[in-house]
Amino acid sequence: MLKVYDLSLEDDILPLFNYTNSGESESLLKQIINKPLGSISEIHDRQQIIQALILNWDVLEAFSYQRLDYREVKNFLDDVASKRIVLETRQLKAFIKFTYDDSWRQQLRSRSVQVINFFHKLSSCFFSRLSIAFFPASFQTHLQVVKGFINKLSIEQQAELVAQQKFNLKATVHFSQKLDKLTPEEVSALWNSLAAVEAYISITKGILDHQFNFPAFNNNAFNLQNFYHPLLRDPVKNSLRLASNDNVVLLTGPNMSGKSTMLRAVSLCVYLAHIGFAVPASAAVIPYFDTISIAINTNDSLQDGYSHFMAEVKNLKAVVHEINSGKSCFAIFDELFRGTNSDDALDITATTIKGLAKYNNCYFFISTHLLGLKKTTSIQGVKQLSIGCTLNNDLPVFTYRLQPGWSELKIGRILFEKEGIPEMLQSEV
Structure with missing residues (x-):
């Protein structure tokens, strides 16, 4: 199960890594970002690719080419390999054709030189x-495909x-003979490998x-040091260390204190780790999860006919189904069951917390405003954290700092009164 729509991967996260020059590379990069890897060994393999690129960064830092050159070279080689463009490779006939068709000779020479220079x-x-x-061997194949193609055309x-x-004319004919031997499979493999190399350079x-x-990765540890959300201009960095039996993290704090942003930051670290990327933290040790579910902006589903509350119920049911099948799970529930009345919400959230707390090898983050949940601190497997906020002259001062314990600060009434709404409501019509 993978539910990560609320991370806005293509709108918010893709731009952090997208320095590609071609549509093919960008498309592959999107595929990489949207698909977590299936095992820790696959993650380590991808990490090794990126770390090898870092070791070669003095060579690759300036990697670039002109988009127009790429597109024209690609179209030309695709046309040649598929025989949509037929080259005259017999020297005598080529000389005769070039003699009587100067425009074709100039066009072919120009395209050939463009391929060579590219x-x-x-x-x-x-x-x-x-170097x-x-x-790793999987990535060496892409490098060898590109280098082999370059050698086959004697580019140097x-x-x-x-x-x-x-x-000159003779050299153009000789190069045409090399181009004519290209197969569609060779050319396709070239573009696929070049796109893969460029996508990883971009990452x-x-x-x-x-x-x-x-x-x-360590299945008995969850430790994020100085983590943050990279879209924030001047982020406050926090650290989070959970014991192996801290299965449920209950997060509290007043409105605007940054609970949702905190949950997004934690989620992003977990998700990026599972696609083999580095994460926005100074250090991170986390378990490998079979299931990742992020519910921060759970809305009504018009297509399925679900209300906000029913969407929350269906999402929770899907998560529980996964963990009951033996899968390790990381899940975020932002203000769980806010789609129903407060009495129902308190009752069923307490039941949910008690139930989720018994699942080992899983971590569940739940943010809430329900003060009645404070008593869940006595439940084994539940860790209560809050985001700091103080009052200065009856105005909230947000620290955005993660801290242990429960937040009981209520600023709704304070802000309501600061805006003078009670007086406005009492004025005569």
Whole structure:
């Protein structure tokens, strides 16, 4: 089960890592971001790829190309490989054709030079300088596909002819002969591998630019040091350490104190870790979870005909079904059951907390305004945390700091009165 719509992956998180130049690379990056990996070994493999790119960053930092060049080169090679463009490879006939069709000769030479220059830059500036041994075998394959393609077209020799202005009619025919041998499968493999390399370079740049750090995995620990949400301009960084039996975290704090943002920050660290990325924290040790469910903006479902409350019930039921099948689970419930009346909400939230607290290898974060839940502190497996807020001249001062214990501060009435609404309501009509 994966429910992470509320993290706004493509709108908020993708831009943190998207430095791609082509639509193919961006599409692959979206796929990577939207799909958690299936095991810790797969996560370690992806981490190793990114760490190898970091070791080669002095070579890759300036990786780029012109979008228009890429598109034109790709279209040309695709057309050649699929024989939509038929090249004359017999030297005598080519010379005769070029003699009588100057525009075609100029066009073919121009396209050939564009192909040569495009791959020469990729080779001389980047691929030929990489230390491939750093990379896991799965990623070495992509690098070898690109380098093999460059070698097959003898790009270095062709580029030298172009530089010396010796890429003449004869050289154009010889290069056409190489192009004519390309198969659709070879060309497709080239673009797929180039997109993969570029997508991972883009991820690496995002990680380095934002100074994220790689997490470790331990099924008996949940520890986030100095974590934050990267979309905040000047974020307050918090730390969170949970024992293996702290199955339910009950989070309290007044409105506007930052509970939802806190939950998003924790969720983002967990999610990014599960796609093999570094996380917005100075250090992180977390379990591997089979199921991730984030419910921060649970709304009515018009399509399914569910009310807000029923949507919450259905979401909770899906989570419980997963954990009852033996899966480890990380779940967020922001103000659980706020879609029903306070009496019902208190009763069924207490029942939910008591039930969830018995599940080991799972962590559930529940934010609430229900003061009656304070007594759940006596339930084994429940940890109560709050977000700091003080009053200064009857105005709330938010610290955005995570702290142990329960928050009973009520600022609703204070703000209501500060705005002079009671007096306004008492005025004569």
